[in-house]
Amino acid sequence: MQYSFTLRTIYPYLDQLWAAAGTTLLISVLSILLSVALGAGVALLRRSGLRILRFLGGLYVEVMRNTPLLVILYIVYFALPALNIRLSSFNAALIGLTLNSAGYMAEIIRAGLVAVAHGQFEAASTQGFTRVQTYRYIVMPQVFRTIYAPLGNQFIAVILASSLASAVAVEDVTAWMQTVGSSSFRFFETFVIAAAVYLVLCQIVNLGRIAIGRWMFGQGEARR
Template sequence: MYEFSLRAISSYLGLLPGAVVVTLWLSILTILLSTVVGIIGVLCRVSRLLALRFVGTAYVEVLRNIPLLVVIYLVFFGLAQLGLLVNGFNSALIALTLNAGAYMTEIFRGGLVAIPRGQYEAARSQGMTAAQLYRYIVFPQVFRIIYAPLGNLFIGIVIGSSLASVIGVEELATWMHLVGDQSFRYLEVFLVAALVYVGLAQGINVVRLATGHVLLRSAPGGGHR
């Protein structure tokens, strides 16, 4: 009869920290790069130039409607077929960034369009420059609006990084599969991996709440909404 025992996989736990570090590093880089992509994307989406709006809209609609796994395969195998040899980690990073960047673009756009046009007109009537308008009126409000969705997206990036295992990136999900196949203690291994993912997600949530509290308080008109 099966007996649950974490001790049965204790000899494999020494490999776990390294896998977690890879997961975190991949996730952090994705967050940073997708933020840049999101800023570029939203500038295209709200541009007065029709061509830029089309590019921004097409990017968002295409990437949001392709499964992340397919994007990873397209980048990894597609680039190789074109003669561009990119390792698994960088391929996963490119795919995750493209995917998350599309969602980041929409989060940023949602924050911008939520600001009533009347506030722009009122600020201009008071003689505010464009820099003052965005510094004191737009950005503080946008941050309050996108604060929660960004936190959810960051957690989604960490969880989505598990798909990097399909192209050989030695992150947490890869550790889970390898140890499960070697020890045949799938329940214990998957449970440990699940708890680690929960811990990472909660860690992101704690950081989000802490930094959000500081930034919201320090912003003009600060305070939580």
């Protein structure tokens, strides 16, 4: 019997999709913001003059980049309660995504810091700049230009990785896909719709990245 593709049986469930897409977008945006902040801190640790701080920063990056995100989510959601630390599904997924993404963010930001010539730090010091002023006015503008493209790619990676949040009972797009597929027995259609939602979300980020890049750096930098 030939399979007949139809979205008619999925229509009653589309109202639930909007809420699921909102959850996916919310957890992705929060994870991105938190992982950028945490990743910047870890990157500074890796550039520290103290060996112990460099070691701790490097250890964090290696652990997070070499541990599957699903395992991290399970540890946060299922293992922490054994230590009397109980988190909601959303908070557990947010922490897991943030911890994992921060490992990649840290390396992206560290690469940008390495690209800044050390002589610029010395020149800023001779001009009376404090360390904070040096980073704010001299270093970070150059770092941001260097890491802009890979940072945008990592933002997209976080959106895609958020699909694993359903493994700890977050009602996101992937959870909607699984629930509706089981209820309607139209798995192929629900898979296509879920894929389309993630595609749209990622393309919004990508187009926004290109537009902002053109405005700030010019066309060549934006399309890297």
